[in-house]
Amino acid sequence: MREVFQQELAEVQSRLVQIAELVEIAIQQATTAFRTSDVSLAEQVIENNERVEQMAAELDELTIDILARQQPVASDLRLMVGSLRMGSSLERMADLAEHIAQLARYRYPESAIPQGLRKTFARMGELDAKIAGKLVELLRTQDPAFIDEIRDIDDMIDELHAKVFEKVLSDKVNTDTTGVVDATLASRYHERFGDHAVNISRQVNYFLRGALL
Amino acid sequence: MREVFQQELAEVQSRLVQIAELVEIAIQQATTAFRTSDVSLAEQVIENNERVEQMAAELDELTIDILARQQPVASDLRLMVGSLRMGSSLERMADLAEHIAQLARYRYPESAIPQGLRKTFARMGELDAKIAGKLVELLRTQDPAFIDEIRDIDDMIDELHAKVFEKVLSDKVNTDTTGVVDATLASRYHERFGDHAVNISRQVNYFLRGALL
Numbered sequence: 001m002r003e004v005f006q007q008e009l010a011e012v013q014s015r016l017v018q019i020a021e022l023v024e025i026a027i028q029q030a031t032t033a034f035r036t037s038d039v040s041l042a043e044q045v046i047e048n049n050e051r052v053e054q055m056a057a058e059l060d061e062l063t064i065d066i067l068a069r070q071q072p073v074a075s076d077l078r079l080m081v082g083s084l085r086m087g088s089s090l091e092r093m094a095d096l097a098e099h100i101a102q103l104a105r106y107r108y109p110e111s112a113i114p115q116g117l118r119k120t121f122a123r124m125g126e127l128d129a130k131i132a133g134k135l136v137e138l139l140r141t142q143d144p145a146f147i148d149e150i151r152d153i154d155d156m157i158d159e160l161h162a163k164v165f166e167k168v169l170s171d172k173v174n175t176d177t178t179g180v181v182d183a184t185l186a187s188r189y190h191e192r193f194g195d196h197a198v199n200i201s202r203q204v205n206y207f208l209r210g211a212l213l
Numbered sequence: 214m215r216e217v218f219q220q221e222l223a224e225v226q227s228r229l230v231q232i233a234e235l236v237e238i239a240i241q242q243a244t245t246a247f248r249t250s251d252v253s254l255a256e257q258v259i260e261n262n263e264r265v266e267q268m269a270a271e272l273d274e275l276t277i278d279i280l281a282r283q284q285p286v287a288s289d290l291r292l293m294v295g296s297l298r299m300g301s302s303l304e305r306m307a308d309l310a311e312h313i314a315q316l317a318r319y320r321y322p323e324s325a326i327p328q329g330l331r332k333t334f335a336r337m338g339e340l341d342a343k344i345a346g347k348l349v350e351l352l353r354t355q356d357p358a359f360i361d362e363i364r365d366i367d368d369m370i371d372e373l374h375a376k377v378f379e380k381v382l383s384d385k386v387n388t389d390t391t392g393v394v395d396a397t398l399a400s401r402y403h404e405r406f407g408d409h410a411v412n413i414s415r416q417v418n419y420f421l422r423g424a425l426l
Contacts, residue, residue, distance in 0.1 A: 064294055071284040081277055084294060085301070169390055177382055177393055184397040
């Protein structure tokens with residue numbers, strides 16, 4: 001029984017990695033589409049989101065099935081609950097990538113990024129893609145070093161989020177009201193994306209520490 | 214054993230109702246603080262959020278404890294998983310109420326609501342408070358009629374969310390960049406609050422329908 005359970009845990013882990021990989025592709029494409037006003041790339045992100053939703057729903061079903069059949073307790077039970085939470089955060093990250101892609105699509109052929117904020121959003125997009133990559137690595141290797149890296153990248157994203165507002169509210173950004181609305185929403189989506197990566201890394205941290213006790 | 218489990222389910226339900234009641238108070242106070250620029254009311258919302266976080270964490274612990282001791286299967290298991298999800302959505306609703314209160318506090322003694330949007334935000338705030346009240350009733354009575362009401366209120370909130378952007382992007386709103394940023398964020402927070410109420414009502418719907426099969 002224990003061996004079967006170990007195999008099932010490995011399956012859960014492998015599915016989490018697969019979903020995280022799709023999220024990484026989604027945010028890479030979404031931030032590229034946003035930066036370059038590439039409407040067909042934006043549409044691809046929007047289309048692909050269904051696949052993440054489906055995989056997250058399947059992972060939920062698998063986890064509930066394991067709970068029912070294996071009746072895990074203690075740390076194994078918490079791992080299953082953690083899997084439900086991580087799946088839900090990954091799904092939300094894919095939604096946020098989709099929102100960024102939608103902003104790019106709405107404003108096409110105009111750019112959704114106001115003049116004066118291009119560099120800031122390019123950097124924020126890079127960091128969102130980077131944090132997603134580190135999350136894939138964390139889920140794959142379970143190396144706790146990635147937890148600190150994810151927290152550090154999120155701190156940088158938060159700083160850029162504050163900088164977007166600072167710039168928008170100064171006279172450094174030359175834009176109309178549409179630009180201010182787009183920048184506000186886009187910055188919020190980028191920032192929330194990082195928050196969810198931190199949430200997931202905290203779940204992993206919890207298990208890694210628990211395993212050490 | 215079954216009787217004990219029934220008692221524990223009742224306890225979970227009662228805790229969900231208690232947290233939802235705190236969320237209802239939080240959104241009532243937050244939207245009032247936002248509308249009237251009442252900084253001390255805003256600070257009360259921010260302070261009270263800790264209590265919701267704590268109660269949601271305690272509900273999570275109780276649910277995990279029930280899972281470990283009772284080893285529920287089938288619909289009972291799904292009810293426990295649903296409780297984890299509902300707790301997490303309620304916590305997020307309280308966070309969004311806190312964000313609205315924070316906007317009111319940041320702009321004090323100025324109003325965070327631009328001229329021309331007062332009525333729209335007053336109505337959105339009323340609907341957020343109303344949807345929270347319906348959610349309390351749904352969780353308390355498990356009467357499926359509230360599920361449709363919640364969906365209808367959310368549709369109205371979504372319409373107002375679109376209206377905020379329409380007004381901001383027209384010349385009907387006389388405001389500066391700060392006002393545009395505040396209105397964008399506030400509208401987004403109000404809209405997400407409704408989404409989470411719908412998520413929770415879907416969880417309840419799932420169980421009520423399941424119970425009928």
